[in-house]
Structures are given as C-alpha cells and as structure tokens.
Amino acid sequence: MESKDMFGKVGSMVGSALFVWAIFQHYFPQCLADFIGRYYRKLVNFFNPYIEITFNEFTGQRGMRSEAYKDIQNYLGYNSTRQASRLKGSLVKNGRSLVLGIDDYEEVVDVFEGVQVWWISGKQNTNRRAISIYPVRGQSDDKRYYTLLFHKRHWDLISGPYLNYVLKEGKALKDRNRQKKIYTNQEGDWHWVGFEHPATFQTMALEPEKKKEIMEDLIAFSENQEYYRRIGRAWKRGYLLYGPPGTGKSTMIAAIANLLNYDVYDLELTGVENNTDLKMLLMEISSKAVIVIEDIDCSLDLTGQRKKAETDEDSDEEEDEKGKKEGKEKGSKTSKVTLSGLLNFIDGLWSACGGERVIVFTTNHVEKLDQALIRKGRMDKHIELSYCSYEAFKVLAKNYLNVDSHPRFSKISELLGEVNMTPADVAEHLTIKTIMKDAGIRLEGLISALERRKEARLAAIEDKREKKLAARGAKSSRKRNDRLRKYLNDQ
Numbered sequence: 001m002e003s004k005d006m007f008g009k010v011g012s013m014v015g016s017a018l019f020v021w022a023i024f025q026h027y028f029p030q031c032l033a034d035f036i037g038r039y040y041r042k043l044v045n046f047f048n049p050y051i052e053i054t055f056n057e058f059t060g061q062r063g064m065r066s067e068a069y070k071d072i073q074n075y076l077g078y079n080s081t082r083q084a085s086r087l088k089g090s091l092v093k094n095g096r097s098l099v100l101g102i103d104d105y106e107e108v109v110d111v112f113e114g115v116q117v118w119w120i121s122g123k124q125n126t127n128r129r130a131i132s133i134y135p136v137r138g139q140s141d142d143k144r145y146y147t148l149l150f151h152k153r154h155w156d157l158i159s160g161p162y163l164n165y166v167l168k169e170g171k172a173l174k175d176r177n178r179q180k181k182i183y184t185n186q187e188g189d190w191h192w193v194g195f196e197h198p199a200t201f202q203t204m205a206l207e208p209e210k211k212k213e214i215m216e217d218l219i220a221f222s223e224n225q226e227y228y229r230r231i232g233r234a235w236k237r238g239y240l241l242y243g244p245p246g247t248g249k250s251t252m253i254a255a256i257a258n259l260l261n262y263d264v265y266d267l268e269l270t271g272v273e274n275n276t277d278l279k280m281l282l283m284e285i286s287s288k289a290v291i292v293i294e295d296i297d298c299s300l301d302l303t304g305q306r307k308k309a310e311t312d313e314d315s316d317e318e319e320d321e322k323g324k325k326e327g328k329e330k331g332s333k334t335s336k337v338t339l340s341g342l343l344n345f346i347d348g349l350w351s352a353c354g355g356e357r358v359i360v361f362t363t364n365h366v367e368k369l370d371q372a373l374i375r376k377g378r379m380d381k382h383i384e385l386s387y388c389s390y391e392a393f394k395v396l397a398k399n400y401l402n403v404d405s406h407p408r409f410s411k412i413s414e415l416l417g418e419v420n421m422t423p424a425d426v427a428e429h430l431t432i433k434t435i436m437k438d439a440g441i442r443l444e445g446l447i448s449a450l451e452r453r454k455e456a457r458l459a460a461i462e463d464k465r466e467k468k469l470a471a472r473g474a475k476s477s478r479k480r481n482d483r484l485r486k487y488l489n490d491q
C-alpha cells in the first residue's frame with residue numbers, strides 16, 4: 001500500500017541525495033562534478049523505486065509556453081485544488097469566471113484506476129549566474145514545472161493512459177473556460193467582440209423531440225472528427241434554418257454556439273467584394289466556428305437562377321455569368337460574389353484544413369432559394385422553425401414565468417391550435433411589464449391577444465367569402481344579361 005508517508009520518505013531520500021550532489025557541484029571542478037554526479041544519480045536511482053517525470057512551463061530555445069504544462073495546470077487546478085493548502089486564482093472569460101490553480105511547492109495526490117500518483121509544483125530560478133542586458137520574457141527568471149511521481153511498476157499505465165487522460169481533460173477544461181467571440185466582416189477583415197448571448201437549447205421554445213434530434217446531431221458532429229477523416233469529407237455540417245420572422249432562427253444560432261462552445265462568424269455577403277475576398281475571409285476562420293449567413297435570400301442575387309436554368313437549360317457557369325451581369329446592370333449590389341463562389345465556400349474546398357465548422361443559412365423564404373445552394377450534402381439539415389405550438393409555449397412559460405402548469409394553460413393550448421402566433425410574440429406577452437408581475441395576469445394578456453387574432457382571422461375569412469360570393473353574383477348576373485342580349489339579338 002502506497003502512502004503519503006512512503007512518498008515523504010522517498011522524497012526526503014531523493015532530496016538529501018540531490019543536496020549532496022549540489023555540494024559536489026559547488027566544490028569540485030565542473031567536469032569532475034558531472035562525472036561524480038552521473039554515477040551518484042545512477043546509484044540513487046538504483047535504490048529508488050519511484051519514477052519522476054518533469055513538465056516544464058517553457059520549452060525550446062524560443063521559450064514557448066508548453067501546451068502540456070498548460071493542460072496539466074488546468075487539470076490539477078480543477079481536480080486537486082481541495083487538497084492544496086495554497087492556491088492561485090485567475091480570472092477568465094472577460095473577468096466573469098474565477099479559475100483556481102495550485103501554488104508553487106504544493107503537492108497533490110491523484111488516483112487513476114486504483115493507482116496513486118503524486119504531482120508536485122515547483123519553480124527554478126534559471127538566471128542566477130547570468131546577467132542579461134536584454135529584457136527577459138515575463139520579467140521573471142522563474143521557470144515553473146510540475147513533477148509527476150509514481151512507482152516504477154505502474155510505468156505502462158501512468159506514462160500512457162493516465163497522461164493521455166490528464167492532457168485531454170486539461171484541454172477540455174480550457175475549452176470550457178474559453179471566452180467565445182462573435183466576428184463580423186468589415187472591409188475585408190474580421191472584427192470581434194465577446195459573445196455572451198444567453199440562449200441555450202434548454203431555453204428554446206421548440207418541440208422536445210425536434211430539440212433532442214438537433215442537439216444529438218450537433219454533438220455527434222463535434223465528436224466525430226475521425227469519422228469525417230475516414231470517409232474523406234471536410235469536418236463541417238450545414239444547417240438551413242427557415243421560417244417566418246420571430247420564430248427563433250437567430251436564437252438557435254446562439255444556442256448552437258453555446259452548446260458546442262464555438263465562436264460565431266457572422267458573414268455579411270453584401271460586404272464581400274468578390275469570390276477572392278470571400279476565400280481570404282474564409283481562410284482566416286479558425287476551427288470550432290459557427291459560420292452564419294443570415295437572410296441568404298436577401299444577401300445576394302443568388303435566387304431565381306434556377307428558373308432561368310429550367311427554361312434555358314444553361315450550364316452552371318453560364319448561369320453564374322448571367323447572374324453577375326444582371327447584378328452589374330442593376331447596379332444595386334456592390335458584391336460580385338457568385339453562386340459558384342458560395343458553393344465552393346460551402347463545399348469546404350478552402351476550409352478543409354481548419355475543420356470543425358458548422359455553416360448556418362437562415363431565410364424567411366426557403367422557396368426562393370436555388371436548389372443547388374440547399375441540396376443535401378451542402379446544407380445537411382433543413383430545420384423549419386414555425387409558429388408557437390403548445391409544447392413550445394410551455395418552455396416559454398417556464399422561462400418567463402417559472403411555471404410548469406396553470407389553469408389557463410388549457411385555453412392557451414386550444415387557441416394556439418387555432419391561430420398562428422410566433423414565439424417572439426408569445427414571449428412579448430409573457431415579459432414583465434412594469435406592474436404586471438403576476439403570471440395569471442400575463443397569461444390572461446396572452447389569451448386576449450390570441451382571441452383578438454382569432455377574431456381577426458375569422459373576420460378575414462368571412463370577408464373573403466363575401467367577396468367571393470359577390471364576385472360569383474356579379475358573374476352570374478353578367479351571364480344572365482349576356483343570355484338576354486343574345487335572345488333579343490336573335491329576335
């Protein structure tokens with residue numbers, strides 16, 4: 001049974017050995033000290049059943065910060081802070097989140113598959129003998145490191161699976177604490193601000209099965225890099241979100257970014273001069289990104305070309321040329337991005353190197369879009385976001401009123417089955433407005449709005465019917481008059 005006492009003994013043994021070696025180094029010439037040191041270490045190692053692996057903070061000549069060190073720091077900071085008596089705190093996510101780490105010279109124990117290991121944090125002052133006139137990175141000569149100590153007999157487990165596990169967990173923690181960004185393109189460059197949209201799939205008003213299906217699809221995508229590599233496809237997935245205004249298309253984009261912890265690149269196509277600029281912008285997009293083109297039907301003159309193709313049976317290239325010419329003639333659009341440029345962009349010809357991208361198009365008029373743009377394989381998933389169903393209303397009631405049920409729910413369910421109201425409108429009625437804090441009052445407000453809409457709809461139907469009848473009446477009287485005229489002529 002390994003214990004901390006045992007570790008303490010071994011530690012002090014190794015410590016004394018190193019102390020003796022340091023004395024040698026000080027009093028003997030360098031070459032003799034090195035010689036004795038080498039054999040002395042061998043002797044100590046012969047009796048020492050423990051192995052030490054050291055991970056330095058900086059690596060290489062250029063003093064780059066080691067990725068492994070950072071991952072270990074994250075891992076220990078999250079998993080071992082309760083054991084350490086001295087901690088260091090730092091702020092992440094734009095100062096909104098505090099992350100703890102173990103301080104220098106702390107020692108923590110970790111257990112992996114029943115095997116105990118020890119981590120020790122330390123620092124070394126490397127510049128004691130040298131004097132430099134150049135500014136030194138970080139203004140400090142302290143080089144921090146972590147030492148992992150474990151028994152020799154666990155070498156296979158600790159040097160392989162355990163270390164892989166620590167580095168993977170550390171990376172995942174770093175991603176979780178990362179500040180997300182939203183980028184927009186202006187004059188050929190990306191500009192960003194922190195992305196802090198609160199929307200999540202939990203707060204989205206959507207039928208539960210639909211929500212589950214979309215979430216599972218996204219998670220499967222983000223976890224299957226190996227699969228995409230095997231089948232030879234760029235690691236990307238296209239989503240087309242369509243539906244009337246106020247049904248949650250933009251909200252879903254935020255929910256996707258929050259679910260996958262990706263940055264958002266909001267691509268304004270009318271601000272891109274031509275296909276070359278589009279390519280340049282695309283090459284700057286990092287991996288783990290949601291690339292968004294909102295209102296794709298309004299973005300460019302990319303619609304209506306299919307109809308021309310149907311009549312002219314022109315090739316794709318000719319079609320694009322026509323589109324370009326028309327765009328120029330109209331003079332209304334400055335962008336010369338073409339349909340084929342955009343298709344290449346979606347197909348990932350230039351983006352294959354980055355990977356892990358979700359491309360989202362939104363539109364209010366799916367019927368206007370060119371089929372080439374939205375065929376499967378380009379836009380893998382077509383999601384219709386529609387008027388508020390009762391299931392979706394229940395999510396909004398939970399979000400806005402914090403109620404799961406209410407006597408007025410049945411009336412609302414009945415009315416939502418009869419009239420169309422977008423989730424945005426429903427949400428507006430449930431929002432706190434000054435004194436109307438009571439859930440019942442707000443639900444009553446929603447019922448009145450739905451009833452008004454139902455009456456308006458019935459009135460519109462009645463109006464239409466009357467117009468139809470009037471038109472039919474006029475038509476039959478015209479026919480009667482025609483018949484009469486014909487009869488009189490015949491006489």
Ligand SMILES: Nc1ncnc2c1ncn2[C@@H]1O[C@H](COP(=O)(O)OP(=O)(O)OP(=O)(O)O)[C@@H](O)[C@H]1O
Nearest residue numbers: 203204205244245246247248249250251423424427
């Ligand atoms: N399905 C939904 N779930 C939760 N909130 C929603 C939903 N749909 C709309 N909302 C609310 O309505 C507001 C407007 O929604 P959103 O901007 O996502 O609509 P949209 O479909 O993108 O509309 P547009 O077509 O005009 O861009 C949001 O701020 C959100 O609060």
Ligand SMILES: [Mg+2]
Nearest residue numbers: 249250251294
């Ligand atoms: Mg929108």
